[in-house]
Amino acid sequence: MEKEELQEKIVHPEIVAEVEKKMLSESEFEDLALLFKMFADxxxxxxxxALFEREMCVGDLAVLLKMTHSAVSHQLASLKKTRLVRSRKDGKVVYYSLDDDHIEEIFQKALDHVRE
Known part of the structure; x- marks a missing residue:
């Protein structure tokens, strides 16, 4: 019997059962995948x-990032849809900010890992 075939036949039911109890629901995995997808761009x-530093409008972000208003708006719409940013209107101007502090924590943990 080849080593690979032998490995496929070894199962530890107690380990499988223990880990299975701690698995997430399918919808939680899908939500996590979407979150990581947002961070993958x-x-x-x-x-x-930029929004970690302060609340900004589309025009400010477009100048800072050297992008068109349309491109920035498109990215903000995706981030807002996934509840990573929120908006508030002040007259005709819409300002964007982080939805909560967890976002910066996730970003910083990933950056720390990259810099190691």
Whole structure:
């Protein structure tokens, strides 16, 4: 019997049962995947980093990131849909900020890992 075939036949039911209890629901995995998808785009990361510093409008972000208003708006819509940013209107101007502090914590943990 080849080593690979032998490995496929070894099962530890108690380990499987223990870990199975701690697995997430399918919808939680899907939500996590969507969150990581938002973090998988360098443009969205730039938008988030800017919003860590302060609330900004589309025009401010467009100038800072050297992007069109349309491109920034598109990224903000994705980030808002996934509840990473929120908006508030002041007259005709819409300002964007982080939805909560967890976002910066996730970003910083990932950055710490990259810098190791």
């Amino acid at each position: 360098s443009t969205r990361l730039k938008v988030l980093k």
